[in-house]
Amino acid sequence: MRYSKYFIPTLREVPADAEVVSHKLMARAGMIKKLASGIYSYLPLGVVMIKKVEEIVRQCMNEAGAIELVMPSVQPAELWQESGRWDFYGKELLRIKDRHNRDFCYGPTHEEVITDIIRSYISSYKALPINLYQIQTKFRDEVRPRFGLMRGREFIMKDAYSFDVDDAGANESYKKMYDAYCKIFERCGLRYKVVEADSGAIGGSYSHEFMVLADTGEDFVISCDSCDYSANVEKAPLKNEYKPFAGEMKPAEDIETPGAKTVAEVAEFLKVPDAAIIKTMVLNVDDKIIAVCVRGDHELNLAKVKNYFDASIVDFATPAEIFDHTGSPMGFCGPCDIKIPVYGDFAVTEMGNYCVGANSKETHKINVNHGRDFQFEAVDDFRNAEAGDNCVACDGKYEITKGIEVGHIFKLGTKYSSSMNAMFLDNNGKRNPFVMGCYGIGVTRVVSAAIEQNHDEKGIKWPVHLAPFKICVLPLAMKDKDVVETAENIYKNLTDRGIEVLLDDRDERAGVKFNDAELIGIPLRVVVGKKTLADGKVEIGVRSTGESSETAVDDCCEEIVRKLQELSA
RNA sequence: CGGGGUGUAGCGCAGGUUGGUAGCGCACCUGUCUUGGGAACAGGGGGUCGAAGGUUCAAAUCCUUUCACCCCGACCA
Numbered sequence: 001m002r003y004s005k006y007f008i009p010t011l012r013e014v015p016a017d018a019e020v021v022s023h024k025l026m027a028r029a030g031m032i033k034k035l036a037s038g039i040y041s042y043l044p045l046g047v048v049m050i051k052k053v054e055e056i057v058r059q060c061m062n063e064a065g066a067i068e069l070v071m072p073s074v075q076p077a078e079l080w081q082e083s084g085r086w087d088f089y090g091k092e093l094l095r096i097k098d099r100h101n102r103d104f105c106y107g108p109t110h111e112e113v114i115t116d117i118i119r120s121y122i123s124s125y126k127a128l129p130i131n132l133y134q135i136q137t138k139f140r141d142e143v144r145p146r147f148g149l150m151r152g153r154e155f156i157m158k159d160a161y162s163f164d165v166d167d168a169g170a171n172e173s174y175k176k177m178y179d180a181y182c183k184i185f186e187r188c189g190l191r192y193k194v195v196e197a198d199s200g201a202i203g204g205s206y207s208h209e210f211m212v213l214a215d216t217g218e219d220f221v222i223s224c225d226s227c228d229y230s231a232n233v234e235k236a237p238l239k240n241e242y243k244p245f246a247g248e249m250k251p252a253e254d255i256e257t258p259g260a261k262t263v264a265e266v267a268e269f270l271k272v273p274d275a276a277i278i279k280t281m282v283l284n285v286d287d288k289i290i291a292v293c294v295r296g297d298h299e300l301n302l303a304k305v306k307n308y309f310d311a312s313i314v315d316f317a318t319p320a321e322i323f324d325h326t327g328s329p330m331g332f333c334g335p336c337d338i339k340i341p342v343y344g345d346f347a348v349t350e351m352g353n354y355c356v357g358a359n360s361k362e363t364h365k366i367n368v369n370h371g372r373d374f375q376f377e378a379v380d381d382f383r384n385a386e387a388g389d390n391c392v393a394c395d396g397k398y399e400i401t402k403g404i405e406v407g408h409i410f411k412l413g414t415k416y417s418s419s420m421n422a423m424f425l426d427n428n429g430k431r432n433p434f435v436m437g438c439y440g441i442g443v444t445r446v447v448s449a450a451i452e453q454n455h456d457e458k459g460i461k462w463p464v465h466l467a468p469f470k471i472c473v474l475p476l477a478m479k480d481k482d483v484v485e486t487a488e489n490i491y492k493n494l495t496d497r498g499i500e501v502l503l504d505d506r507d508e509r510a511g512v513k514f515n516d517a518e519l520i521g522i523p524l525r526v527v528v529g530k531k532t533l534a535d536g537k538v539e540i541g542v543r544s545t546g547e548s549s550e551t552a553v554d555d556c557c558e559e560i561v562r563k564l565q566e567l568s569a
Numbered sequence: 570c571g572g573g574g575u576g577u578a579g580c581g582c583a584g585g586u587u588g589g590u591a592g593c594g595c596a597c598c599u600g601u602c603u604u605g606g607g608a609a610c611a612g613g614g615g616g617u618c619g620a621a622g623g624u625u626c627a628a629a630u631c632c633u634u635u636c637a638c639c640c641c642g643a644c645c646a
Contacts, residue, residue, distance in 0.1 A: 012595065012607070013581045017639055037638065091570095092644070109646090143570085143644060157646050209646095218645090302643085316643080408646060442646030476605055511606035529605050539605090 001469065003504040007044050010516050020216045022451035023148030025460050029520050038145025038153030045520065048468040049447045050156060054135055056187050056465065057158045057441055064180040066131040066160050071113045073137055077103035079112040083419050088312060094141045106139040111416050111438060114161040118434060119422035125165045128424065128434075129173055133160030135443060147216065149444040150404065160439040165426060167413075170435040174411050177439045181210055181407050188446060189463025191453060193403065195221050196231035198303045207410040210441075211403030212449040221403040222385045226396030233400070234303040236385035237392050238346065245352030250367040257364045261331035263296040266364055270355060273297075277355045278348055278368075280333040282317040282326060282340070285309050289317055289325045292382055293335055293356075294345040299384040308343075308380055328359035336365060341377040344370070349379055404449045405442070412436040454544075460521025461544050464567045469502040471560060472522040474514070476529040478507045486538070486553055487528040493557045499564070518543065523567055524560060542567070 009030040017034070018024040026032045031046035042050060058068065074096070080086035086093075094106040107113070114132060122128070135158045145153050162173035178194070185192045190212050197209040209232055211221050223230035231237075260269040267274045277296035282289060283305060294300050306314040319330045326338045334357035335342040353367045370376055387400040416422070417433035426432050447466075454461045464470065471494060475487035484505075491503040502522060504513045510529070517525055525548075527539040538556050540563065541548035551559045 009579090011580065016575085016581070019640080034638090090644085138646080140645070144640095144642090146639085151645080155646070159646085405646065440646050445646055474605095479604080507604095509604060509606080509608065511608085514606050516607090527605075531605070 001500075001502050003502060004506050006502075008516070008520065009043065010519055018148065020147045020150065020452070021455055022150060022216070022448040025451055025455060025519070026148055026448070029460060032149065038142060038151070040149060040152060040154070045468055046447075049466065050443060052466045052468065053188065053443050053446045054156075054158070057135065057184055057443065060180045060184045060187070061133050061158070061160060063183075064131075064176050066133045066162075066177075066180075068134065069117075069132050070134045070136060071107070071110050071117075073107050073139070074104050075107045075110075075113055077105065079116055079420075080105060083112050083115075083416055085112070092140045092142065094139050107136070108138055108140040109438075109440075110134070110136070110159055111161065111412070111436075112420065115416045115420045115422045115434075115436070118161075118163055119417075119420065122163070122434075123424055125424055125426045129162060129164040129169050131160055131162040131173060131177075133158060133439075147218075148448060150216070150448040151218070152444065155445065156443040158441040158443055162437040162439070163417075163434040164437075165424070165432070165435065167435055170411060170413070170437055174409065174437050177409050177437065178208065181409065181439070181441070184441065185210055185212075185406065185446075187465055188450060189454070189465060190406070190446070190450060192406070193221060193223070193230055195223070195403075196229075196235050197408065198232060198234040198307070207408060209403075209405050210407035210409075212406050212446075212453060213401055213403050214449065214452040215402055216452050217402035217404040219403045219405050221401050222398045223401065224391040224394060224396040225399050227391060227394040229391055229393040229396075231385075233384050234301065236398065238381050238383070238385055238389055239392055240346040240349075240379075240381070241390060242346050242348075242350040245350055245369065247352050249369045249372055250353050252365055252367045252369070252373055254358050254363055255366055256362055258362050260362075260364075266355060267296065270364075270366070272355065276351075278335070278351065280335050280342075280357055282322045282333055284313075284315050284317045284321060286311045286313055289321055289340050290377075291326070291333065291335060291338065291340055291342045292345070293342060293348055293376075294383050295347045295351065298345065298347060298386075300345075301382060301384045304380075304382050308382070326359050328357060329361050332357040332359060332361060332363060334359050334365060334368075335370070335374045335376075336368065337374070342374060343382065344376040344379045345382040346379060347383065348376075404445065404452065406446050406449050407439075407441045409439045410437060412438055455521075458515070459519035462521040462523060464523050464564070467500075467521070467523050469500045469520075469522050470564055471499060471524045471526060472502040472504060472517045472520075473526045474504045474510075474517060474528065476510045476513070476527065478505065480530055482533055483528050483530060486533060487526075490526055490528070490538070490553075490557060490560075494560065497557075497561065499561075524563060526556065526560060 011028045014024045015027045018027050030043055032040045034040050096104050138157050139154050142153050145151055164170040193211045195209050197207045220233040222236035257269050260266045263274050263277050263279055274297035278293045280291050280293050281300050282291050302314050325340050326333055352369050355364050355366045356368045358365045385398050389398045414433040422434050423431045451460050473487050473491050475483045477483045494501045523543050525541040536553055537550045539548050539550050
């Protein structure tokens with residue numbers, strides 16, 4: 001490709017709204033342009049990047065026996081009503097109406113559509129298993145889009161769906177995808193980690209997330225320091241290793257705490273550590289109001305609560321609901337003398353003589369003890385794991401790191417096939433629902449993640465397999481015939497070998513060409529300048545290491561190919 | 570949705586408090602010169618000051634409303 005005939009509008013300055021490196025660099029490298037919050041145009045270089053990732057994804061998916069198709073981005077409401085998700089999938093689902101006032105949505109995911117396709121055509125166990133995938137633009141009306149392509153509202157995703165005759169088959173399909181995903185992310189040159197995850201809104205029995213480790217990640221990954229257990233904080237279970245409180249119970253008393261509402265304020269006021277306080281959270285669990293108590297310095301985990309109650313929707317109760325059910329203003333709730341059931345996190349069992357809200361304004365109770373002053377309905381694992389907590393799998397301790405979720409695989413079971421009546425006949429002639437799995441990769445997010453992991457102050461450093469161009473040829477003096485001719489020859493030679501080369505044939509100064517090449521992140525650079533050319537040499541530079549060396553013009557193409565192979569290995 | 574902030578040339582920003590000629594850097598166009606790390610000089614083009622309404626002789630500036638975008642808390646590839 002000739003730079004002068006291409007379109008890479010690089011920016012010298014960072015757009016004011018870019019926050020993270022990948023977003024800044026993508027904007028500066030002329031890959032994307034924002035149209036609206038969370039909605040971006042992919043400029044030519046951005047498209048090439050997306051295609052690079054897609055190419056790797058396709059190859060590995062096909063190898064794993066999955067078959068590509070494409071489903072519509074706009075879907076009728078009926079299908080979603082059938083699966084029951086029209087009402088459950090909240091505001092993220094972009095609902096639209098057509099001219100006949102019929103309800104549609106812009107697809108955030110495609111379980112309904114694929115299930116509809118499969119049930120229409122497959123009615124025998126003989127056609128199973130089957131795994132279909134697509135690479136499609138999706139839309140999720142995120143509450144807060146941010147970080148460029150990392151969390152866009154419109155984004156490109158590869159989603160695959162497997163259908164099996166039974167659980168064992170589904171497990172096998174799942175394993176295949178697991179392995180394919182590892183291959184994909186390895187080939188993308190990413191440092192990643194596979195973690196156990198909560199299955200969230202998609203539903204299903206178990207799932208894994210593929211996390212790219214990076215400081216800008218929005219997810220917290222728990223991993224053990226001595227075994228290889230790791231999980232999302234949402235999921236990471238904790239052991240019940242707390243012994244009941246055995247100390248002497250002091251008499252409880254109410255104490256005025258003017259102005260102190262949060263745990264930190266109360267702790268400061270009473271001069272006790274956060275861990276000597278119990279915070280009581282009032283929750284709405286499928287329209288039932290309950291209270292959950294966790295230690296003051298711990299964080300409540302709503303996903304765990306949701307799973308414990310096998311609920312569809314769990315949310316914090318509104319101030320009005322709190323007042324109606326406890327008589328308490330928000331911030332002063334406590335477990336004593338309230339009508340709703342009170343649950344506790346494991347960690348509270350060993351606490352005694354602690355402080356809780358007194359269910360009235362500006363008042364807390366101290367020296368409270370469960371068993372005497374109130375009863376827990378049940379005690380279970382309701383909090384987020386933290387660094388230093390004990391591993392569930394061994395004697396090690398948890399560590400916590402940040403990650404970007406680039407892939408997520410779910411074993412769905414029969415959730416969708418049952419609700420949508422997608423059945424096949426088994427070898428006994430009996431009707432069974434398909435056992436399903438679904439598997440997503442955020443293609444556009446992979447591009448972001450790759451940049452987060454591979455950059456320096458000058459710009460992007462693409463891993464070779466992702467690089468939009470493997471080599472750039474920079475003639476430094478466009479008015480010098482020898483320089484231009486030599487560069488053209490090298491360009492032609494390499495292009496003829498099927499290598500993606502960018503020839504910077506713009507009449508720009510050396511500095512401009514160097515800076516753009518480094519910003520765009522091309523792995524190898526060939527510099528053709530007057531001085532070195534006088535000695536019959538050109539300079540070959542490696543972006544990732546910053547090394548460079550001079551080579552005779554006649555040998556340079558061989559040398560470049562050799563270096564390229566070295567980088568690809 | 571709650572809290573905070575920003576909208577002025579393609580990009581980055583000043584100006585606003587004290588109303589009175591719309592400014593700077595980069596980019597762009599023309600020319601001279603230069604050419605291994607974002608050159609220099611000279612000349613030039615480009616603006617409904619986010620939008621609507623109001624106050625005023627006069628509004629980028631003051632008032633009201635509204636929209637968009639960004640950041641901090643509940644979602645997900």
